[in-house]
Every structure is written in C-alpha cells, then in structure tokens.
Amino acid sequence: xxxxxxxxxxxxxxxxxxxxxxxxxxxxxxxxxxxxxxxxxxxxxxxxxxxxxxxxxxxxxxxxxxxxxxxxxxxxxxxxxxxxxxxxxxxxxxxxxxxxxxxxxxxxxxxxxxxxxxxxxxxxxxxxxxxxxxxxxxxxxxxxxxxxxxxxxxxxxxxxxxxxxxxxxxxxxxxxxxxxxxxxxxxxxxxxxxxxxxxxxxxxxxxxxxxxxxxxxxxxxxxxxxxxxxxxxxxxx
Amino acid sequence: xxxxxxxxxxxxxxxxxxxxxxxxxxxxxxxxxxxxxxxxxxxxxxxxxxxxxxxxxxxxxxxxxxxxxxxxxxxxxxxxxxxxxxxxxxxxxxxxxxxxxxxxxxxxxxxxxxxxxxxxxxxxxxxxxxxxxxxxxxxxxxxxxxxxxxxxxxxxxxxxxxxxxxxxxxxxxxxxxxxxxxxxxxxxxxxxxxxxxxxxxxxxxxxxxxxxxxxxxxxxxxxxxxxxxxxxxxxxxxxxxxx
Numbered sequence: 001x002x003x004x005x006x007x008x009x010x011x012x013x014x015x016x017x018x019x020x021x022x023x024x025x026x027x028x029x030x031x032x033x034x035x036x037x038x039x040x041x042x043x044x045x046x047x048x049x050x051x052x053x054x055x056x057x058x059x060x061x062x063x064x065x066x067x068x069x070x071x072x073x074x075x076x077x078x079x080x081x082x083x084x085x086x087x088x089x090x091x092x093x094x095x096x097x098x099x100x101x102x103x104x105x106x107x108x109x110x111x112x113x114x115x116x117x118x119x120x121x122x123x124x125x126x127x128x129x130x131x132x133x134x135x136x137x138x139x140x141x142x143x144x145x146x147x148x149x150x151x152x153x154x155x156x157x158x159x160x161x162x163x164x165x166x167x168x169x170x171x172x173x174x175x176x177x178x179x180x181x182x183x184x185x186x187x188x189x190x191x192x193x194x195x196x197x198x199x200x201x202x203x204x205x206x207x208x209x210x211x212x213x214x215x216x217x218x219x220x221x222x223x224x225x226x227x228x229x230x231x232x233x234x235x236x237x
Numbered sequence: 238x239x240x241x242x243x244x245x246x247x248x249x250x251x252x253x254x255x256x257x258x259x260x261x262x263x264x265x266x267x268x269x270x271x272x273x274x275x276x277x278x279x280x281x282x283x284x285x286x287x288x289x290x291x292x293x294x295x296x297x298x299x300x301x302x303x304x305x306x307x308x309x310x311x312x313x314x315x316x317x318x319x320x321x322x323x324x325x326x327x328x329x330x331x332x333x334x335x336x337x338x339x340x341x342x343x344x345x346x347x348x349x350x351x352x353x354x355x356x357x358x359x360x361x362x363x364x365x366x367x368x369x370x371x372x373x374x375x376x377x378x379x380x381x382x383x384x385x386x387x388x389x390x391x392x393x394x395x396x397x398x399x400x401x402x403x404x405x406x407x408x409x410x411x412x413x414x415x416x417x418x419x420x421x422x423x424x425x426x427x428x429x430x431x432x433x434x435x436x437x438x439x440x441x442x443x444x445x446x447x448x449x450x451x452x453x454x455x456x457x458x459x460x461x462x463x464x465x466x467x468x469x470x471x472x473x474x475x476x477x478x479x480x
Binding site for chain 1: 317322
C-alpha cells in the first residue's frame with residue numbers, strides 16, 4: 001500500500017558547478033501542495049525530478065511506488081513546464097488532439113479539458129496569437145488530459161489576471177477533492193494561503209514544511225511572506 | 238514504438254507544415270524554379286542532362302536537412318520535447334514520425350521536380366521514373382535524420398542553420414557534380430566514398446544513363462543505411478533526463 005504520491009529520499013542535484021538541490025527528503029501526499037520560494041531557489045529543478053527529466057547526482061524519487069519518469073508513470077503524471085509547452089503554429093484544439101492521441105485518450109477528453117481551463121470559445125485560435133495567460137492555460141489543459149493522478153505544475157498562474165488565478169486555484173482544489181495529488185510551485189507568497197500544505201524553499205533546501213497556519217504560527221508571523229522572512233533571519237542568526 | 242503515437246507525430250508535423258503556407262510554397266516550388274534556371278542557363282548544351290540528376294538528389298537532402306534541424310531544435314528549446322518525453326512516447330515514435338512526415342513532403346516535392354525535369358525540360362531518363370522518386374524520398378529521409386542529429390548540437394536556430402554549410406556543402410562538392418568522383422585526388426575520393434550524398438547522386442545518374450537498375454538498388458541501400466544510422470544517432474541525442 002502506497003500512501004504517499006511522492007517519496008523523495010536524499011535527492012541531490014548539481015548543475016554545472018552549482019548545487020541546486022541539497023540532499024532533500026520530502027514526501028508529498030494528496031491535496032494541494034504548494035512549493036514556494038524565490039526565483040532560482042531550485043523549484044523547477046525539483047519539479048523536473050518528479051517527472052523524471054532531470055539528471056540527478058544522488059538520491060531516489062519514487063512516484064506511486066515507481067521510479068520517477070518510468071514507463072508505468074508516464075500517463076499518470078501531468079506536467080506543466082514554466083514555458084507554455086505547446087505548439088505555437090497549431091490551434092488549441094489541434095494541440096490537444098495531438099497530445100490526446102499520444103496519451104491514447106478519447107476526443108471527449110479534449111472538450112472536457114477545454115471547459116476546465118475555460119478556453120472552449122478560443123479552441124480554434126492558433127496558439128501563437130493568444131495572450132500569455134491563454135497560452136499557459138492551453139499548456140495546463142494538455143496536462144489535464146486523461147485525468148492524471150499527480151499534477152506537477154511549475155508556476156501555472158504567473159502573469160494571469162487575478163480573477164483567472166482565482167478560477168485556477170478553484171480548479172486545483174476540485175481536482176484534489178477528486179483524488180488528484182496537485183503539486184504546484186509559485187513565487188507569489190499570497191497564493192500560499194490556498195494550499196493544504198506548503199513547502200518553503202530557499203537555495204536548494206526546504207526551510208519550512210506544514211499547513212499555512214502551522215507555518216505562520218511557528219514563525220510567529222501574520223502572513224506566509226512574513227513567516228518566510230522570519231525563518232530566513234532565524235536561520236542566518 | 239507505438240504506431241498510434243508515431244502516426245500522431247507525423248500527422249502533427251504535416252499539419253504544422255500545411256499551416257505554414259510560405260514554407261510549404263518554398264519547399265515545393267523553389268526546387269522547380271532552380272532546376273528551370275539551370276536548364277535555361279545551359280540551353281542547347283548537354284550539361285542539363287549531366288547535372289540534372291545530381292540536382293534531383295541534392296534538393297530533397299538539403300531542404301529536409303534544414304527544415305528538420307530547425308523544427309526539432311524548436312521542440313528541444315520550446316519545452317514540447319521535454320513534455321513528450323515525460324509522456325508515453327518512445328524516442329523512435331518521435332524520430333520515425335518526423336521521418337514519415339518529411340518523407341511524405343519529399344515525395345510531393347520530388348514528384349514535382351521529376352515531373353518538371355522529365356516532362357517539360359526534356360531530361361533524358363533511361364531507367365524507370367518511379368525509381369527516381371524512391372531515391373529522392375530515401376534521400377530526404379537521410380536529410381531528416383542528419384538534421385535531427387545536428388539539432389542536438391545547436392543552441393539557437395541561428396547555429397542550426399550554420400550546420401548546413403558544415404554538413405551539406407562538402408557533400409555537394411564531393412558528390413561528383415563538379416568533377417567525376419574517380420578523378421578526385423585519391424584522399425578526397427576516399428572521403429567522397431564515405432559521404433552518403435555521393436551514393437544518392439550515383440543512383441540518380443545511373444537511372445538517367447541506363448535501364449539496368451542493379452547498381453541503383455545497391456546505391457539506394459547505402460543511402461538507406463546512412464539514414465537508419467542517422468536516426469539511431471538522433472535517438473541517442475534524445476535524452477529523457479537532461480542536466
């Protein structure tokens with residue numbers, strides 16, 4: 001019986017001469033787990049480890065009991081990279097139909113995910129002519145195809161209109177309620193409040209782990225942003 | 238490899254080409270225009286009959302090399318390749334999908350170029366015309382394979398385009414177009430013997446000169462072997478895990 005979606009043990013990643021992740025031990029369960037930290041702290045590298053596209057120096061990453069990136073996981077994990085990984089010269093619907101065929105899911109899935117990200121009325125627009133927010137939603141829609149059991153979302157809400165951002169967070173919670181483990185990164189601290197569990201990251205290490213309320217309480221701060229600052233200062237002292 | 242996924246890749250690449258009208262026009266019309274230019278330059282001389290076959294071998298190779306190296310570089314840098322490799326996609330699905338799509342475009346391109354050369358411009362072909370098309374398609378797949386391979390070594394589209402003179406021009410110089418290969422200095426003849434375009438040009442030339450096709454098939458086998466080797470090298474450069 002595997003209780004955790006993700007189990008990371010002693011994960012160490014070096015890129016060039018920089019240590020990006022330093023001997024991390026993390027488990028991720030159900031619900032919405034947020035990975036928060038400043039730009040360049042190693043969030044994207046950690047997410048790449050979860051989908052098995054990152055070269056690692058040491059450690060193990062297991063997803064649903066299997067080695068990250070291994071064949072049985074490839075249609076169980078949805079992944080959104082920071083750049084919108086969709087084809088600019090195709091329409092949204094063409095992109096989705098292509099990825100649906102790769103995943104072997106039906107055409108009805110295409111309509112379902114279009115509705116989920118609210119792009120139904122733009123589906124025949126060429127991606128290259130969409131706004132940045134629409135492109136990243138198209139990229140998110142691809143990750144939702146086939147209802148994966150784990151969603152790994154690298155800053156999916158960057159640059160979105162606040163109303164839309166709110167809608168997406170509601171969507172993440174809906175998915176989590178239906179059993180998908182959602183792992184989402186952000187460098188915007190106010191999004192932290194919407195997570196069931198938070199991992200605060202800085203310079204390749206996890207500096208705090210808990211629910212937003214626990215983290216604030218432990219640091220004696222009113223907001224996650226203040227808590228982050230308090231923890232960094234305490235560690236430095 | 239999964240046929241469904243391979244077909245999905247090929248279909249998607251063809252949709253992208255169809256959408257890009259300007260590229261499509263360049264792919265199909267440009268070789269015809271250049272062949273016509275050459276025919277016109279050498280009006281009333283036997284030169285067109287001599288170099289025409291070499292051109293029919295060169296165009297599919299050059300064009301597919303360029304198009305593939307740029308499009309696959311875009312996949313690598315745009316994140317779509319990373320996404321695909323995190324999905325249930327085999328490396329061969331990706332490579333063969335590309336080869337099928339560009340092979341199909343090459344078939345249309347070659348049909349136009351051969352039709353024009355033989356039908357309107359009077360290129361003399363002794364062997365079966367359909368075999369000219371087969372050589373052109375295999376040749377195009379070779380260009381696609383090499384383009385896929387070199388795209389791994391380019392960081393920008395600008396660099397990718399620079400690989401064209403490095404990989405393609407030596408092959409054009411040594412393929413027998415300027416001087417018969419057996420008249421090259423010994424060392425260069427050896428080099429030309431290991432360059433795949435030489436065999437594609439030999440096959441085309443043989444087809445125009447004689448009705449016997451035995452040599453054509455063996456030349457074609459060499460080109461096909463290089464294409465397969467190129468795809469294998471390309472597969473080696475597609476890494477699921479990158480730094």
